[in-house]
Structures are given as C-alpha cells and as structure tokens.
Amino acid sequence: MTRPEPPTALRGELDSERQYLAEARDALRRMREQAEKLLDVGAGVGGDAYAAERLGFTLTRRVAQLSDQADTPLFFGRLDLTDASDDGSTRYYIGRRHVTDDASHPLVLDWRAPVSRAFYRASTREPLGVAVRRRFGSSGGELTSFEDDHLDRGQEAGASSRILTDEIERPRVGPMRDIVATIQPEQDELVRADLSVSLCVQGGPGTGKTAVGLHRAAYLLFTHRHRLERGGVLVVGPNRALIQFVSSVLPALGELDVEQISIGELYPVDARHIDEPAVDVLKHDVRMAALLHRALWRQVVPAQAPVTVTHGSSRFTLGPDALDRVVDEVTQSSPTYATGRDRLRARVVSRLQRQIELRHADAPSESWFRSTSRSRPVTRFLDAVWPAVTPEELVHRLLSDRALLAESADGILTEAEQDLLHRPQRARSYRAARWSTSDAYLLDEVAGLIDRPRRYTHIVVDEAQDLSPMQCRALARRSTHGSLTVLGDLAQGTTPWATRSWAETATHLGRPDAAVVPLTTGFRVPSVLMDFANQLVPTLDLDVPVATSLRHDGSLRVRRVADLVAAAVEECRAALAREGSVGLVAPDSLVDDAAQALSRAGLAWGAPEDVTVHRLTLVPATVVKGLEFDTVVALEPARIVAEEPRGLNRLYVVLTRAVSDLVVLHEDPLPSELRTTPDASSAPGAAAQEPAR
Template sequence: MSAADVDLTRELDAERAHLVAAREALGRMRARAQHVLEIGSGVSGDAYAAERLGFALTRRVAELADDPGTPLFFGRLDFSQPPDGEHPRCYIGRRHVTDERHDPLVLDWRAPVSRAFYQASTRTPHGVATRRRFGSSGGVLTSFEDEHLDRGESSDVASSRILTEEIERPRVGPMRDIVATIQPEQDDLVRAALSTSLCVQGGPGTGKTAVGLHRAAFLLYTYRSQLERSRVLVVGPNSALLAYVSGILPALGELDAVQVSIDEVYTAPGEPAGASDPPAVESLKHDARMAEVLHRALWAHVTPAADVLAVALGADRYTLGPTELDGVVREVLDRSPTYTGGRELVRARIAARLERAVELRRAESPGEAWVRRTARSRPVTAFLTGAWPAVTPAQVLRRLLGDPAVLAAAAEGVLDEAEQEVLVSTFRSRSRRAGWSTADALLLDELAALMERPATYGHIIVDEAQDLSPMQCRALARRSTHGSLTVLGDLAQGTTPWAARTWTDVLTHLGRADATVEHLTTGFRVPAVVMDVANRLVPTLGDDLPVTRSLRRDGDFRVRRTGDLTAAYVDEARAALGTEGSVGLIVPDAVAASAGAALTGSGLAWGAADDLESAERLTLVPASLAKGLEFDHVVAVEPAQIVAAEPRGLNRLYVVLTRAVSRLVVVHAEDLPAALAVA
C-alpha cells in the first residue's frame, strides 16, 4: 500500500470515528429528551397545557430517532473564511447533533451555513475551501470525494462518482430523500421564503416531488413557531403515491406535516359515498362553472320577509315590519358573510333593533339577558326559518340536482339545457343507498365553504397539480387564504379529462396567478435511453411542452412483441427479479386483476402499488396508479391498450414509460402507437 493510500485510509478511519461520536451524542440527546418527557408527563397544570407539553416532548423524542442504516452526515465543509460564529469545519447531515458542551458535531442541512454545501462553486465559493462528499453502505462510510474549490476544482453529477452512485443506486420500497444530492437549482426552490408561492414544472426524474417534500422540511425548520400553529399540508393525487413518499419527511425529522390525497381534502364528513358518475357528468361537476351554480342555489334560500315580527316585554309589544327586516338582511348581505355566519348576524341585529325599540319607549335598557333570550326566541327563529333558513350542504345539493326547476334557476346563463338535463337524470337514476360520488363530495365541500369558512394552512404543497380540476383548485385555494403554495407537476403527464394545458389556468384557480413558474428540465433518475423513447410522445401531447433531457448514459431499453402476452410479461418479470433493485409490472387497468392471478399462478410473489407494508420486490401497478412511482426495472404491458383506455391515453403512456430508472421493457401483442413505433 502506497503512502497516499495509507493517508486516505487513516482519513477515512478518522471520519468513521467522527460518525461513531456523532451517533453516541445523538443517543445522549435522545436519552435526555426521553428523561424530560418522563418528568414532564407528571407535571401538574391545566389539561390543555399538559397535553401540549406532552405532545411537544413526544415529538422531540421521535425527531431524535437514529436510523442505523443511514449515516448521520453525508458531507463536510472546510472553510477558508468561516461565516460569523461558525467553526472552520462543518459536517452536514439530516439533523443537528451536538456534544456535551453543545458544540455541533453535525449541522442540519437546512441551517443557513449548510447552504454552501449545495451552492458553493469555484466561481462563488461562499468561503468554502474544500467540500467533501461521503459514500456509504448500510450506515457505514465507505469512501469520500474532495472538491478543492480554493484550487479551482469542482465536480457535478456528471463527474462525481459518489453523486452518480447515490442517484443511480437501486431502490426497493418507498421513495428516499435526496438530501445528499440536491442540486443548486433545486436548492434555490427548496429554500424559497415561506411567503413565496412557487410552481415547479418538472419532467420525469427531475426531482420535483422530492423538491416539494424537502421544501416542506425546510419551511418547518425555518418557520417552526409559525407553522406549528398554521400547519403544512401535503397533497398527492392518490394513496399509492402518498404511500410511496410518506417516509421522506419523517426521515428528515419532520413529523408535523399533514399528508392526504386530493380526494381526502374535500371528503364530506358524515356523508355516505359510493356512487359513481358517467365521465361526462364527472367532468361537468369538476367545471368551475359549478361554483356559480352552487352559490346561487344556496343564497336562493334567502327570501324577503312576509310578516311582522313581534316580541313582548311585560305588557308592551315591540314589532319590526317586513321593510325593516329586509333592511337588516340587506345590510348583512352587503358584508359578504358566510351563509351560517350571516344568519347568526341577522339574528343578532334583529335583537339589537328590538333592544333599541325598548330603550326608546322605556328610556332604559331591557338588559343583556333579555337580548339573549329574544335572539333565540320563537318569533325571531320563525322569521329566520322563513327568510334565512338553516340548511346543510347535503340538503342544498340534493334539492339542486333532484329538482329541474331549482337547477334551471341556479344555472340560468351558466349551464345549457343539455348539461342541466344530464345532471338531473344521473342523480335521479341513482339509488339513495349509493350515497354521493367523489365529484359530489367536491360540490358539497364548495357549499360547506359558502356556509362556514374551512380551516386554513400556512403552506400547502400539491403534487401532480397538472391533474387538478378548477373545482379541486378552489378547494385548495380556500384552505390557503393567507398562506403560500408550492405547486408541483408536469403538463406532459396530465391524464385527467380536465388536466391543465397551461400553468396559468391552474394558478389562477388556486388564487395565485402571480406565482413564479420555475422549470426543472434536467433529469437525474430516468436514463437517457429511456427518456429519449418517452420524448417521442411529447410532440403529440400538446403545444410548447418542455422536454426533459437526462444526464444519465446508463440504462437499457427493449421492445418485445409476442403472440402470448401473459406468458411474455410473466417471463420478463421473472427475469427482472434476477437483477438488483425494484421491479414494476405496469399493465392496463382492465387486465390488472388477471395479471395478478397470472403472477401468483406462476409462483411470483408481488405487492400492490398502494401497499406500503409489502416487502416484495415486484409490484403490480395498474397504469392509472403509476404516476409518481419509480422502479429500477419496469415491464410496460400493451401500450396500445393503455392509450385506448382514456381520452388522454398518450399522456398516460408517457407516464408509464418514465417510471423506469434503470431498465425498461415494453411487451406488446398489438401494434405500438405510431409515435412510439421504432423507425
């Protein structure tokens, strides 16, 4: 072994010793937090304070959990000009670790000084002399690379072995964080201020989903006190993608974000669901015009007063006539209240008018108790029942969709007669026991928000946003009245009937028309050989769609035509399992059940796309659930059927083809779509 090799071995041993010390320190930090939790659980005080303290301490213990399979740090910075108050050498990791003297052994990647790890270059070194990246396996440091920025040496994804190995490393199970490989353009988006709303247009493999989740972690770290109150909401398109990404934030030490699918955002509590709508009706219910129809239908319940309102106090009788009552209603309507809030404001103002009438006649106040009783009295309640009745979202929607005359009045000039007819006929043909459809839940949510404003979030991150309908955008917008948004998506991957053609449409419906649209067009996960095939479809998907170019020159792509489709894809799945990494068998939705039976009958163990607990390397994925997932090896079955299954089938096929991060095999019996056929 040469002297240089000996020096490198000693250097690596020293770094491993630092990792051991950091793990021991983290263990002590967790033990102290656990001790404080045990003491704090017995502290007396009011129930609310005790609950909040217990929650905070429990969370702190969970945040300090150590994953032995992952090193506590992935990088090191040696400064020639350290930032004020910082050490000349800093280790960068997923969480902050200090020794018993509270000196930092590892700095959180989100700390301001850590930004230099991602942004430093020979042109803008940020005071960094040397940047070190660590390679690891099973939680053990195996290697390191140094960039001597002070000597003009710098590397990127194309030239760094450690970066390349980390990005290309085979993956089984849920998505992992990219904290060790964040690129400068991604880092800029991750660290944008809380007040900034962003739209990130990113093609397959550009890391847009990871950017959004790391942005959530950054915001929770940087704006902790603010977001503990107002919360962060992460919205995905379906449970399969949420299951796939659910471990990212906990791995980064963040447990507070709320993660739900888009349908769960507006699920109507207490309302039975199970009905389905024909595609045309579902699309109509997702149309922004329905917001105006629902608004009219609800506020049509407010009608002019018909009678005099009278209450008694002793022998005296006090009245308000229809004109004065209608004046109160108009005053409240001018304030643009919620329906329920406005009703209670009318009640309070009527009681106040009657109180003034008593004061004028008797020259004294009847007292607060009388005013409260009067506000809840039978005459006032009877007036409200007639002029501003209490209703529920379900009552309003059932009346709207079930009565052609009611719908015609609410939809005049908004929906044509054919659209009104199909809404009513579909609703009337539905069994009452079937309950509401998913699209109905969206309409119920719109009505509920007109009645009472929903809880809002300090920041909302929404993935696959190109597939949001205008009404879904409205559901998110009203939950972000005073907060900010991170909107993630790819217009080329829009597959819903209402998928956006431009980001301007989406951002306008989200109430953030002025949000900045940023583009990520460099792919790091999907090999160029696969990306180039998928890009053949891009000219057919819409106008001016951005094209993703991959930096990766590895990977493999094959096409296999067969007369026995089932035997061929089972054979390809078996062969793929003989290689390292995860395997995704992506099939047309219509054959998913038979494909599962074929795999089982062939002795191949497999898991479902939305089964996070599955330990199987082979996952069977219906094409409609493929979005956002990735596999080392993908077997894509019968592209022609995937295209034919839905109006935007070519977009769906584009999604399917770009799920492969190492190898792609296309198996087909029918002719390939023209855009995909090899010349």
Template sequence: MPGEADVVDAQQVLEAERAHLKGAREALRRMREHAESLSADAAGDWVSKQVLESLLDQRVRALADHPDTPLFFGRLDHRADADPGTGEDLPQAVHVGRRHVHDEEGLALVLDWRAPVARAFYQAGPREPMGVARRRRFGFDRGELTGFEDEPLDGRELGPSRLLTEEVERPRTGPMRDIVATIQPEQDVIVRAALPDTVCVQGAPGTGKTAVGLHRAAYLLFTHRERLGRSGVLIVGPNRAFLSYIASVLPALGEVRVDQATVDDLLGVPTGTEPLSTAALKGDVRLAAVLRKALWMHLDKPETGLLFVKGGSRYRIPADEIRELVSSLRGTTRYAAGRNTLAQRLAHRVLVQMEQRGEAPDDRVHDAVARSKAVKAVVDQVWPKVTPQQVLHRLLGDAEFLARAAKGLLDEEEQAALLWAKAPRSVRSARWTSADLALLDELADLIERTGSLGHLVVDEAQDLSPMQLRALGRRCATGSATVLGDLAQGTTPWAVRSWRDVLVHLGKEGEVTELTLGFRVPREVLEYAARLLPSVAPGLAAPQSLRAGTGALSVRRVRDVHDAAVTAVLEAQARDGSIGVVVADGRLADLAAVLEGNGVDHAVLTPEGVEGERVHLVPASLAKGLEYDHVVVAEPAEIVEAEERGLARLYVVLTRAVTSLTVLHRAPLPGALA
C-alpha cells in the same frame, strides 16, 4: 494514478471521518436519552400535560437514528477569512447531515442541512465559492462510511461527482428515499423559497419535483417551526399508494408532525359513481357561481313583520324594514354569519324602540331578544338554516331550481347532464360522487369559513379539477403552497393545460418554475417516452437526462405478452433493485395469474399501497409518482385504449424506470413509438 502516500493519507482521512461518525451517533444517542428522560409532570393542568407529552414524544421520534441512513453526507471546509454570514462562530470544518447533532458541551458535530450555513453545500461552485475552500462528499453503504470525494472550490471547473452519480443511480427497494445528499442548485433554490411564497413546479419525469416539494416542507418546518407547528403543514397526493410510497421521506429528515391526505380524505368518501363527462362538468369552475346563486336563492321575503312582546309592551318591525335588512346583508357575508347578523340587527331595532320609550336595555336584554322565539321565527322564515347536502340535493334533483341557479352560466344541455336521472328521496339516501364532494365543500365554505393551514404541498396537481383546486386553496387561504406536477402527465378528462390556471383556482399568486433536467430516468428511456409529448403536451420542452443509460431500453415484439413478461421479470431479478410490472388495469388479474403460475413471487399494488415483495404488479392507473429500478410494460396499446387520455397515461408509465425499461407488445405500438 494516486501514489502510495496519497492512498495512506486518504485512508487516514477516512478513519478520522469514521471516528467522527461514531462520535456523532453516540452524541445523538445521548440527545435521545435526554429527551426520553424529560417529564411532562411539571405541566400545570391535565390538558397542558397531554400537549407536553405529545411534544416530548415527537422530539424523541425526531431524534431516532436510522442505522441504514448516513448521519451526515457532506462536509464544508471554510476559508480562514470566510464569513458564513450567519453571525455565528462556527468551526472551520462543518459536517452537513439530515439533522443537528451536538455533544454534551453544545458543540455542533453535525449541522442540519437546512441551516443557513449549510446552503453553501448545495450552492457553492468555482465561480461563487461562498467562502468555502473545499466541499467533501461521503459514500455510504448501509449507514457505514465507505469513501469520500473532495471538491476544491479554488476556481477550477469541477467534473461530475462520482459519489453523487452513484447515489442517484443506487438501486432502491421499498418506499421513496430523501434526496438531501443530492439536491441540485436549481432544486435548492425552490426548497429554500420563503414561507409566504407560493411556488409552482412544472417537473418533467425524473427531475425530483416530488422530492423537492417534500424537502421544502421540511425546510419550512425547520425555519418556521413555532408558526407552522400551530398552523400545520399538509401533503396532498393523488392516492394512498402514492402517499405510502413517500411516507418515510419526512420522518427520515426528523419531521414527524406532517399530515398526508388525498383529496377524498379531505372532502369525504365517495359513495356513488357517474360518467366521466358529468364529473368533468361538475369540476368546471362555473359551478362555483351556480352554487353561490343556489345557496342565496334560499332567502325569502318576510311573510309578516316582527312582533316582540315584553310584559305589557309590544314592539313591531314592519316587513319592509326586515326586507331592507336582508337585502343589505345578502351576499356580503357567509351564509351562517348572515343569519346570526340578521338576528342581531332585528334585536337592535327592538332595543332602539325600547330606548325611545324611556327604557334602558343592556347587552343581556339585547341577547335575550336575539334568541327569542319571535326573532328566531322571522330569521328561519326569511333566512332558513340549510346544509350543503340540502342545497346540492335540491340543485341536482329539481330542474326548475337548477335552471334558475344556472341561468347565464350553463346551457340547457349542460343542465340536463347535471340532473339526477332519478333523484334520491332524501338527502340521507343520496350517493355522492367524488366530484359532488368538491361541490359540497364549496357550499360548506359559503356557509361557514374553512380553516386555513400554514402550508400546503399539492403533488400531481395537473389532475385536479378547478373545483377540487378551489377546495385545496381554501385550506391554505392564509398560508402558502407548493404546487407540483407535470402537464404532460395529466390523465383525467379535466386535466389542466396551464399552471397559471391552477394558481388562479387555488387563489394564489406565484412563480412557475420548470425543471427539465432529469437525474433519475436514463436518457435513452426518457427520449423514447418524449416521442409522445407532441401528442400529450405540445407546449412543453422535451426533458433531458444527465444519465446516458446506454442499453437501458428494450422494446420487444412478442407472440405472448404474458409469457414474455415472466421472462423479463426473471431477467430483472438477476440484477439489483426493485421491479415494477405495469399493465392496463383490466389485464391485471390475468397477468397476476400467469406470474403466480410460473412461481414468480410478487405483490399487487392497490390504491392503499403495497408492502413486501421485490416484484410489484402495477395497474397503469396507479403508476403515477412511483419509481422502480426495472420496469416491464406489458402491451402499451391496451394502456392507451383503456381511457380517454391513454397516451398521457402511457407517457407516465414509460417514465417510471430508474435503471431499465422493457416494453413488450404484440399489438402495434402507438405511431410515435413505432
């Protein structure tokens, strides 16, 4: 038991830290006011002024002080003889927080967690103290400092941190929170990986893989702000509900310039549907070769030679020379660039003839010849201008053309499966599916190069088809990527079985890191869900949890699942935290009516997300990536039967709980769970 003097000393330390927090908040307010006072009027022109105004607005938003979020969460006390290794003259005591805060004299009151010296907060330990004598963690409640915990790094083994455990287990409502105060050493290594490195993370449920990916994006933006400010960072998630859930993480860290999108946001809005087997075939990487052949099959042999007339002079290029030019260019460049190059090469041949006749043509004459009707007519005949939609419309609607393009790549049965039963009359009337959009994107890149971002974060990557992965890879062709997912949670018919395959389809080389130690899902819940692993991902190691979670799991066989769900929700409402009721998509309306009939206020999660209400009714297909303190799963058998990879979907559903999981069933449970 601590003595009275210890209690007094602790209270004095606490008051001093509260004073520091108050001063830091005041300094942040002054920083924000200074940013607001800056004007873009000094810009030299209207465009520069608009750019500067945008940058200043982003700066003001990045300096926002969120009252419910602690400004700092830790402190490092360096040894007197310690060299932080940064070349800076830093104070002996350093407070670590979500962003940098300094006073009017430039003295750092809070150091950004991404700064090099702050790395010790996550990595220092008894065996490797990294120059740190003591690490202090702070406890907060609604932004107010409530306590602290000191960890002396003097060689003694450290026990589990109470404040760290409480922060991990703290009930949540609303969107996902950052984990900047609880990043573990193995997570920190991934977060601080160098910008050129592509990192692939296989993460079991509750290991924080999504948060790690988001924090890596924040770290890279801090470390390479100018470079990534030009080239951009993009977060790609499985659906808008997921993106809505994670949307507040980066702004809370002061990063407001990161875009978020789904694959369909990037490739286009699907207007048609098709059987899953057809979509899976269209997602096969062999289609890349089929599309390439189909595009280049649009080239034709010259019908006649080129005749260019200038004044009284005639210049001729025979058909066989044109054929040689086309052959030398075919497949060596992108399609549109090849058209332009062919026009330039033809113009060059004409200019050579002019020079042989004693003329002295210059660049203007060369350009005029390349743009002439005669040259354009030849180019349009042998190298016609096409759009991705035209090529794919012909490929899926013309059996003979498809057979030629797919020869040696797809068998007759696969070709028949790709063909439209009734081809639309025109490209405009075609109804493109989600799988078609990836094919159109492939063709678009074969015609003209896709622009590249500086960094791309792809979450739930195990559910993307090879063709979708190729589309994403093109968007970071000159940049790097953070690839996140869990092979056990693959629920699409085309879900990958190997991360190496994912990296190949992305066109990247990178290390695959496996996170198996969970901090979010209680051990009792995780071990129950892991019974499904031998069926859904037999090659993966079983995940482990640091949290025992005794009493976190309740499996009940009931007469009426809907009535039992009402009871379970009412029980959960007596405890703190968010509540998710997960049901097979086809049963969503029925359960919603029962909850409403019993006066249970709730919101139904849609692909666009959800706002308000503590209780969310969640279709199983949208549960991936989400977390709730209390999860109620209604009739697992129906979730399994609803789709081809239903057991994988059930594994996803069972691992959404942070505090408690209640499984309600009338039908027999899957064998592994019985």
C-alpha cells in the same frame, strides 16, 4: 453500489471520519436520553390541562425527532471554509438533523441551516467561502468512501462525482427516499424559496420535482417553525398510492406533523355512483362555482311575516320591511352563509332590544338577549328567511330539482348541460343520496360558502397538472393567506380537465402571480428511457421543455410476444432475481388477468398501496403516476392509449416510471409514435427490440 475502500494513504483519514461519526452518534444518543428525561419530568408537572398537553406533545415530538436511523449516517457532507464563521469554526459536517455535544457545540449541522446552503451551491465559479467540500459514500449506515472538491484550487467533480451518481442510482425497495445528499443547485434554489413565494414547478420525469416540494416543506418548517406549526403544512397528492409512496420523506427529515392526503380526502364522500364522462367533466367546470353560489344564496328570501317578542307585559315587533333592511345589511357585508345567519339573528334581536330601550328606562338583561335569540319567533323567522342548510342537502336538491337547477343555472349553463346534471331518480332524501367522486368538489364548494374550512400556511400540491378548476378552488380556500408549491408536468396530464397552462392553474388556485420554474435535467430516469418516451412529446401539442437525463446507464427492451401475460410473469421473475423494486404496469383492463397469472406463478406481489411491503407491485396504468420502480414491465402500449382520451399522455407516464430497466411487452403493434427505436444492442444504456415469438 458503493465505492471500494480508498487507497492506504487515505484510509487513515476515512477511519478518522468514521470515529467522528461514532462520536456524533453517541452525542445524539445523549441528546435523546436527555429529551426522554424531560418527557418523564414533564409528565408530572402541574398546571392546566391545555399547558400539560402542549408540553407533552412538544417533548414527545422532540424525542421522536432525535431518533437515530441505523442504516443512514448522521452526515453526508463536510465543509472546510476559507475563513472562520461567527462561532469561530472553519469545519462543518452536514446531515439530516442538528447534533451537538454536551457543551452545545455543533457536531452536525442540519442541511437546512444557513451555513449548509454552501454545500449545495458552492462551485469553482462561486465558492461562497468554501475551500473544500467533502461528500461521503455510505452503506448500511457506515462510511465507505469520500470525495473532495477543492474549490480553492479550482477542482470540482460536478456531475462526474461517483458518490453523487451512486446515491442517485442506488436501487430502491419501498417508499420514496429523501434527497438531502444529492440536492442540485437549481433544486436547492427552489427548496429555499421564501415562505411568501408561491411556485409552479414544471418538471419532466425524474427531475426531482416531488422531492423539491417535500424538501421545501421541510425547509420552511425549519426556518419558520412557530408560524407553520400554528397554521400547518398540507401535502396533497392525486391518490393514496402516491401519498403512501412519499409519506416517509418528511418523517425521515424529522418533520412529523405535516398532514399528507389525497385530493379526494379534502371532502371525503362514500362514492357509490359513477357519473357519465360528460357529466364528470361538467361537474369539474369552474362555472359550477357560480351556479352553486347562486343556488345557496337563493335560499335567502324576503320576509313574509313580522317578528314579535315580549318584554314584561309589552310586545315589540319588527315588520317585514324592517326585517328585509336588516337582511340587506347582512348580505352586503359578504359573510359566509352560516356567519350571515348568526349575524342576522343577532341584529334582529338588537333592533328589538333598541325598541325596548326607547320605551323603558331599564335595558333588557343579558339573559333576555340570549333567550330571545333562541326564541320561537326569531328562530321561525330565520328558518323562513335564511334557513340553515348543509352541503349535502343543497347539492342533492340542486341535482334532483329541475326547477331549482334551471333558476340557478340560468345564463351559466345551457339547457343541454342542465339536462346532463339533472338526476330525476335521485334519492328522496339527501341522507340516502349516492354520491360520485366529482360530487365531492361540489359539496366542498358549498361547504366553503357556508363556513370557512381550515386554512394552512403552506400547501404542497403534487401532480397538479391534473387538477380541475373546482379542485383548484378547493385548495385555494384552504390557502387564503398562505403560499403554495405546485408541482407537475403538463406532458403527464391525463384527466379530461388536465391543464394546458400553468398560468390558468395558478389563477384557479388564487395565485395568478406564482412563478413558473422549469426543471429539465433528469437525475432518476436513464437517458435511453427518456429518449424513447420523448418520442411522444411532439404529439401532445404542449409548450413544455423536453426533459433530458444525465444518466447513461439503464436498459430498454421492447418485445412483441405471443402470450402477453405469460411473458409478463417471465419478465417479473427475472427482475426479482436482481436488486431493486419491480413494477408491473398494465392497462386497467388487463390488471385482473395479470394478478391471476402472478398468483398462479407463486410470485409475491402487492397493490400500489402496499409498495412499502412487496418488491413486486402490480399497478394499473391509471394510478402509476408519481411512482418509481427500479425495473418496470409495461404491458400493451396500444391498449393503454386506446383506453383513455389522453392515452398518449398516459403512455408517456408509464414509460417514464423506471429508474433502471424498462421492458415493454406487446401483442398489438406499437403506437405509430413509438415505431422508432434505437439500434438493438446488449450494451448498458442501449435499447433492443425483439421479434414476436
């Protein structure tokens, strides 16, 4: 919904702004054409292959960054300053990317530029040198309206801004959008936090925590471009559905090179085995890290035989005692396992070389050193004392060899816990092993002990309340010298190992000093829905601030029905007649029945991974976290609660996925925590409870 055309007196000014937008689009087109010419010229430039590849990559990315999104205006705001800035200007247009004219004069400033900060932070209390802030309404890429905050006169729309409200409440179909036009001051403060700062953002539903994390990544890339391009930025989510949902935000902001993966893709495994719940929990326990460390380094054993090599007609030997001293020297330097093996090889050959130099005037050649390093005596010694090992080989042996498990777990796990881990029917070879999803984090832990993984300068972690200690360690290894943006809501923790404290999670992530910042103002979920879901919060026994919403639209209907699936089809059909996306959220045990019913009814629907394709998405309750739909039809709350140990937390997630309308359908009685509903009303922003038919 957008505002109507302004009065006649202001229509001329809107036309002027539209003309300025057209000029900016023409300038962006010329910038792109120039970039394309440079790309064509660069393709024929000589030089080494690496330089040519880097030049081509840079120019190709530049062309992509200058693409014009026809359905989105190049700017969404304007600043009129009280005093001229350093370049002599007093007026700046704020948009998603920087646009200049042929003389390199800025026509549109990137929202991340220092001057743009005032667009988000200026107020009548602290105007930051802004006389007038203008917000633009738009539809289909065209300007339709504008609003002015005359900060120099003490006039500010604030939360009552119609344009701001329309943009926040605009129906959506497909993936998550950026929020550059609606960033609030408290969000902007987090977005522009320094690269050296690690943050834990505790945000209730609809507070924009995910958007804050993604926009912080975009801001840091703009501000520290060269450093972050070298080290990389990684965005991690709980599953592929959420990654697909948010994957368009950064490219829309011109950031094309950010890696976005699910937590399970840090160390991909072909998971064909399902662990028992108790085993699953144990494998995510932080004590597994100590166990795996001990199991790996138990592979290093004392030397049992000397190493003898030849030089000319002479033989030179290092005995077991001398070899053990070299092993001790290497282990005391705390290398990774693979580096230690290489270092041991080099030091043993160096000791042998020193013997030769003491008895011969001529030192061994470089080729002698290389060939001796790979010789059979040295390799045999390494394989016996410091054997090469893969993560899969070690973890397979550990879980299938009761003796090795007992030695490694002594003093770490109880005998009962060791029995849980032990799998006597494991495959004979690690190459034929059937892994579980939890095994991935054991494998990743060992891989990190053997050799260091790729490290990123900044990592954004969404839905972090569900991370286990072992998953946290997997992320920490990839951010040894970088910073983190950790996003989540303790009330939405649904895994058996979900944290109850951000301090605990930050410690496992290697950032015990990370600042914990709450976001409590909701902008997406209407208050009638938040109030309904917030009935569950006291029962979760968590020390979290309750989120409240600024929105007073939306609707809630709670229906007790005789045929749950038939009622779900009816509600989905009705919702599809309105504008926006529709999510049918069902307990996992009802998903197949719901899918068959939708197909029989002729309704086109998709799975969570297809959220960009279909307006109607059928979502199991266990994967709905982080997704949003204009209308949500939620089935059988009591069954959602019953199907998981943290069922009330899961229900809280389900009830906060709608950004406009929520319909709750149930055959069984509602959980007692939800028995209280507002008085029935047909007015927007109110709830109604209908009797069973």
